[in-house]
Amino acid sequence: MKSRISALLLGTVLAFTAANFAFAQDKTVKVGALSDQSGLYSDLGGPGSTLAAQMAVEDSGLTGKGWKIDVISADHLNKPDVGANIARQWFDVDKVDIIVDVPNSGVALAVSNIVKEKNGIFIDSGAGTSDLTNAQCTPNTIHWTYDTYMLAHGTGSALTKNGGDTWFFLTADYAFGAALERDTTTAVLAAGGKVLGGIKHPLNTSDFSSFLLQAQASKAKVVGLANAGGDTTNAIKQAAEFGLTQGGQKMAALLLFISDVHALGLNTAQGLNFTETFYWDMNDQTRAFSKRFQERMKNHTMPTMVHAGVYSSLLHYFKALEALGGNPHDGAKVVAKMKEMPTDDPLFGKGSIEPNGRKIHPAYLFEVKTPSESKGPWDYYKLLATIPADEAFTPLDKSTCSLLKK
Amino acid sequence: MQALYAQLLVGLINGSFYALLSLGLAVIFGMLNIINFAHGALYMMGAFCAYFLLNLANIGYWPALIIAPVAVGIFGMILERTLLRWLTGLDHLYGLLLTFGLALIIQGIFQNYFGSSGLPYSIPDALKGGANLGFMYLPIYRGWVVVFSLVVCLLTWYLIERTRLGAYLRAATENPTLVRAFGINVPRMITLTYGLGVGLAALAGVLSAPINQVRPQMGADLIIVVFAVVVIGGMGSIMGSIITGFALGVIEGLTKYFYPEASNTVVFVLMVLVLLVKPTGLTGRAN
Numbered sequence: 001m002k003s004r005i006s007a008l009l010l011g012t013v014l015a016f017t018a019a020n021f022a023f024a025q026d027k028t029v030k031v032g033a034l035s036d037q038s039g040l041y042s043d044l045g046g047p048g049s050t051l052a053a054q055m056a057v058e059d060s061g062l063t064g065k066g067w068k069i070d071v072i073s074a075d076h077l078n079k080p081d082v083g084a085n086i087a088r089q090w091f092d093v094d095k096v097d098i099i100v101d102v103p104n105s106g107v108a109l110a111v112s113n114i115v116k117e118k119n120g121i122f123i124d125s126g127a128g129t130s131d132l133t134n135a136q137c138t139p140n141t142i143h144w145t146y147d148t149y150m151l152a153h154g155t156g157s158a159l160t161k162n163g164g165d166t167w168f169f170l171t172a173d174y175a176f177g178a179a180l181e182r183d184t185t186t187a188v189l190a191a192g193g194k195v196l197g198g199i200k201h202p203l204n205t206s207d208f209s210s211f212l213l214q215a216q217a218s219k220a221k222v223v224g225l226a227n228a229g230g231d232t233t234n235a236i237k238q239a240a241e242f243g244l245t246q247g248g249q250k251m252a253a254l255l256l257f258i259s260d261v262h263a264l265g266l267n268t269a270q271g272l273n274f275t276e277t278f279y280w281d282m283n284d285q286t287r288a289f290s291k292r293f294q295e296r297m298k299n300h301t302m303p304t305m306v307h308a309g310v311y312s313s314l315l316h317y318f319k320a321l322e323a324l325g326g327n328p329h330d331g332a333k334v335v336a337k338m339k340e341m342p343t344d345d346p347l348f349g350k351g352s353i354e355p356n357g358r359k360i361h362p363a364y365l366f367e368v369k370t371p372s373e374s375k376g377p378w379d380y381y382k383l384l385a386t387i388p389a390d391e392a393f394t395p396l397d398k399s400t401c402s403l404l405k406k
Numbered sequence: 407m408q409a410l411y412a413q414l415l416v417g418l419i420n421g422s423f424y425a426l427l428s429l430g431l432a433v434i435f436g437m438l439n440i441i442n443f444a445h446g447a448l449y450m451m452g453a454f455c456a457y458f459l460l461n462l463a464n465i466g467y468w469p470a471l472i473i474a475p476v477a478v479g480i481f482g483m484i485l486e487r488t489l490l491r492w493l494t495g496l497d498h499l500y501g502l503l504l505t506f507g508l509a510l511i512i513q514g515i516f517q518n519y520f521g522s523s524g525l526p527y528s529i530p531d532a533l534k535g536g537a538n539l540g541f542m543y544l545p546i547y548r549g550w551v552v553v554f555s556l557v558v559c560l561l562t563w564y565l566i567e568r569t570r571l572g573a574y575l576r577a578a579t580e581n582p583t584l585v586r587a588f589g590i591n592v593p594r595m596i597t598l599t600y601g602l603g604v605g606l607a608a609l610a611g612v613l614s615a616p617i618n619q620v621r622p623q624m625g626a627d628l629i630i631v632v633f634a635v636v637v638i639g640g641m642g643s644i645m646g647s648i649i650t651g652f653a654l655g656v657i658e659g660l661t662k663y664f665y666p667e668a669s670n671t672v673v674f675v676l677m678v679l680v681l682l683v684k685p686t687g688l689t690g691r692a693n
Contacts, residue, residue: 039623041522173667213542
């Protein structure tokens with residue numbers, strides 16, 4: 001009898017505490033920056049993304065208003081299974097609310113599924129595949145910085161219209177490469193061009209000479225690089241060596257980050273055309289952020305668009321949390337709030353998030369400066385054209401996202 | 407058919423890196439009985455050394471070809487004196503784990519300061535440009551790499567298999583006590599041998615700097631393939647590792663032509679096949 005009473009008491013107490021928790025304004029948040037911390041994508045995301053997340057926490061001003069926000073990070077090693085396991089552990093054990101960054105589309109797609117299952121939040125900045133807001137969209141995922149559709153329509157269409165009407169692809173053999181090649185092919189065909197062929201190379205290839213010889217033999221006017229990071233820089237460097245560019249072929253780096261341009265050096269990279277959504281030297285606000293970022297970065301690099309995306313997406317997330325008055329720990333609910341609010345941040349300006357999770361902002365077609373045009377360190381880009389926000393990304397009526405079908 | 411010739415030649419170029427690296431590994435394993443997993447990291451240090459020489463001291467490619475291997479070789483000898491020496495007589499596993507740990511630490515340090523994208527290093531002016539061979543455009547630098555590494559490989563083979571010094575070395579691995587009785591300083595010889603093996607790795611690093619980016623992970627990506635080369639060629643066999651290095655480069659090149667997706671795995675498929683048929687490797691002898 002006695003034990004029964006105490007059990008009853010205990011139950012009541014527990015019930016009350018639980019109810020109390022539900023009513024209290026929970027102001028704790030845990031952000032997980034999941035990235036490639038050591039491999040070929042670690043300079044475009046990696047430690048820089050963790051830093052960007054921390055800066056977003058500081059700049060949000062929430063900690064001064066009684067919020068407790070932690071940022072943790074982990075290395076997914078570019079392996080979808082590793083990334084998925086970390087995500088699972090973060091939600092189950094570490095009680096992470098939101099996962100940011102995640103370059104490598106293969107990992108991003110795996111993580112997106114788990115985030116949906118756990119009703120967490122996933123704001124992707126580092127991965128490119130447009131599938132995240134099309135066939136594989138979820139109510140818990142927002143795709144922030146760029147995607148393969150944007151890259152294809154920015155660089156692909158521009159080059160084709162400028163006379164580069166025959167293409168040969170060197171494609172990284174995984175989800176991102178496949179998506180980028182597919183989207184670029186569509187853009188090239190739409191602009192009246194032709195695709196002569198392509199090669200799928202393994203991720204993280206150091207020697208491209210065999211592939212470049214085949215690209216050379218194809219006689220295509222444009223060699224499209226549907227890869228990223230170290231793969232892109234190696235391919236560009238070796239293309240110069242094998243005389244592809246002297247032979248009149250144009251290299252199209254479909255995805256190029258400032259870290260890649262820095263690694264190549266202007267001598268090799270000059271003249272490359274590519275599309276990005278952020279450059280440190282755009283206006284006073286981007287310069288101010290980038291300078292602060294550079295000072296705190298261990299190897300003093302400028303932020304890539306991925307870093308910028310992590311920063312600005314978290315700022316928007318914190319605004320949504322503030323508007324909700326507390327952290328409901330309900331991913332879908334917060335994401336819905338984020339979609340409802342217009343975005344406005346120092347790095348990407350005004351924008352919005354579409355119902356399929358696609359963040360909309362302008363994209364920029366850049367060209368790498370020649371060494372004589374560059375006025376100092378990190379002065380690398382020349383703006384060729386601005387693609388307005390409503391044209392840069394997949395139009396909603398063409399998106400295959402199931403969230404759009406009512 | 408033209409394309410095939412081109413791929414064969416490109417394979418030979420990659421093969422020369424495999425040969426140089428696996429040669430160093432074979433020398434170290436043959437003489438010291440250490441499975442040197444730090445080889446990739448030391449190769450990377452060679453490339454970084456060339457980069458530092460150029461950017462900090464304005465010393466170009468040609469002197470770097472000598473200075474970098476010597477400098478990294480000295481670093482290797484310090485490692486041998488201070489760390490590896492204690493493992494003499496222990497199971498191979500200890501050496502493997504120690505050198506593997508060293509590799510991770512060295513790569514981690516470089517990654518921390520230089521990031522993963524790498525640093526540019528341009529081709530020396532004398533070797534810029536290329537020659538049209540009819541079936542392909544051969545960058546002169548790549549041709550130089552093949553010729554130079556072939557010469558270095560053969561010199562090393564000659565040094566160890568055909569000279570008196572090499573004979574001492576081989577004798578010292580068979581029976582150190584007896585060789586010491588002849589008044590030969592065996593520990594010093596072992597240190598120098600490790601230095602030689604490491605120097606070969608650093609030399610390969612300098613050679614590769616103008617081709618690939620100078621990256622902290624450049625060795626980690628390569629070392630696994632090179633170990634497969636050593637296993638296929640037969641652990642410790644000098645000539646075996648040279649020939650296998652070039653041969654595997656060519657086979658890999660052909661795979662890149664016929665079925666690019668498999669180019670990362672073909673070496674390991676071959677390794678499995680060789681191990682199944684001849685566990686001591688193609689030129690290895692059973693103990």
